[in-house]
Each structure stands twice: as structure tokens, then as C-alpha cells.
Amino acid sequence: MTFADYLLLFGGMGLVTYLPRAVPLLYLAHKQLPQWLIDWLGLIPVAVLSALLAPALFTDKITRTFELGKPEFLVAIPTLLFALKTRSLGGTVLVGMFLYWLGQSFIF
């Protein structure tokens, strides 16, 4: 691919990445939002993060089937406990990586 091809591709990708982030913000920040919408939007963060995370823990990405007891899930339990206890993002990332690496090297 040439420079122009890459520019076209990434320019297009950039546009469809930026618009979903900018349009709701620009529009909603200047509107009086009804209370029900504020309450509903307040539940969106937990819902989105859980929806992003759950399939990675409970399904096989290649066959797209349900799988209980994946290494990702087993490591997630102590990692979750660590996060609940410390609320440290950096620590949780490190503990998760370390346990996963440990599991890969010695158990799974």
C-alpha cells in the first residue's frame, strides 16, 4: 500500500472513530437532560465494561462457544479480589499479568 492508501484508510477509520465519540458529547452537553436519562446513563459504564469483559472470560474466541474454567477466568478471580481490596489499576494489571504468566508457565 502507498502513503495515499494508508492515509485514506486511516483517515476514514479516524472519522468513524471520532464521530461516535464527539457527536453525543457535543449534542448532549448542551441539553437539559431528563432525570431518567441521567439515571440510565449512570448505569451505562458498568454495563459496557461488563459486556466487554464477560465474553473474554467465559467463551472461546475461536470456536465462539461457552467455556467455564478458562485460564482467563481462573486468573480473573484473584485479580478481581485484588482490585476490590486495593482499587489500584496499575497493581491489578501487574497482578493479573503475573498470575496469568505463572499459570501459563506452570499449570495450564
Add this chain to the structure above:
Amino acid sequence: MNQQQQLSVQTILRSGTATAWPICLGYLPIGLALGVLAQQSGIPWWAVALMSILVFAGSAQFICVAMLTAGASIPAIIFTTLVVNLRHTLMSSSLAVYLRGVERKFLAVFAYGVTDESFAVNMAKFRDENWNRWQALTVNHTANLVWILATVTGSLIGQLVPQGAFGIDYALTGMFICLLVYQFQGRIYIITGLIAAAISVSWYLLIPGDSYIVGASICAATAGYVLQCRYRRGK
């Protein structure tokens, strides 16, 4: 609000970057991994830099590299990017609650850095602390800068990094686990999270594509909202 805005630039930068560093820590291995993959697919380093600057969206970038390797067309990749990034409309909408009445110029710059990670951290900060928009903006752009550097570095030193080293495959999952914990502000949030997990897994198994993220989020938030209303009425 006025009092918060009087924080010195130095304080804002310090607190913003201190809040962003764990995100950066997670971005390093993921960004390196993306760079390595891109390098192995024959994408030059300057193209990786261009991509990370124009498209600050990790998952979409991974998909782009995979699709380029598979020989997909440019429109197909752009369309897939749009679908994968639709979830950010929900995140931006939630952030709008805390950025009410802020000038459009700021919002336009802020929107560029709204990612899963910066969103989750900033939302938790806005809710729990006197977090102001400049600190939030610092988080967004610090994370972005590290992301660009990590992906470019990855594409330059690609061959040197062994696959799966140091558990780097788990960095993103670990990050999401803690970001999820940040959102547990009470029982209804935990219940909503559990509903979202159940719907998302089922949706993922039954329906091909990536609609499960947005679909499960909307369904779970609605279910949580209905439960919350019932509970309040019952009291």
C-alpha cells in the same frame, strides 16, 4: 466549579498524569503487541504512527491489522471500525452528564481521547472526587501519547519481543477487571454488571459480529434502571 478551575496547570498535569499512569502501564504491552503484529504484517512504522494518531482505538486497530493481513478492502475495514466503535456513543453520552455546558471547542478536543479506559477512570473520578475537565483531558491525552509511542516502538523492535512474554496477553483483561470494580458504586451497579455479563455472553454466542457490546449494554442498563425504579417505588 469555579474553585476547581483555579487549580494550577502544574497541579492539573501532575494529578492527571498520576491518574493516567496505570492506563499507560496497560497500554505499553498492548501497544507493543499491536506494533509487533503490524510489523509482521508488513505495515511500515510510519503507517503505524499515522494509524495511532488518526485512530486512537486499540481494538479497532488490532482488527484493522488482521483485516489488512487477510486482504480486506479499505471500505470493509472502515465499516468494521465504525461498528466496533459504536459503543463509544454510549460512553460519550454518559460523560456529557459531567461536562454540561462546557464550550464546544473543549468537547471537540476531549472527544478524541474517549476510550474504554480513560472513560472508566474519568467517570469514577467525576463521581467520587472533585475531578475537573482539565484533569480528565490530561488523562485522555497522556494515555494517547503513550499509546502512540508504544505502538511505534512495537513496530520498530517487533522481532525482539517473544510471544506471550510476561503475561502481556492479560494486560487488557486485568485493566478491564479493575475498571469494572471502579463502577461498583452500590448494589444496583453490581446487579446491572451481572445482567450485562449474562446477556453479553449469550448474545456473543448466538449472534455473529460485535453487536453484543452495544446490545448487552443497552439491555442491561435498561433492566438495571427498571429494577432501580421498582426498588425506589417500593421504599
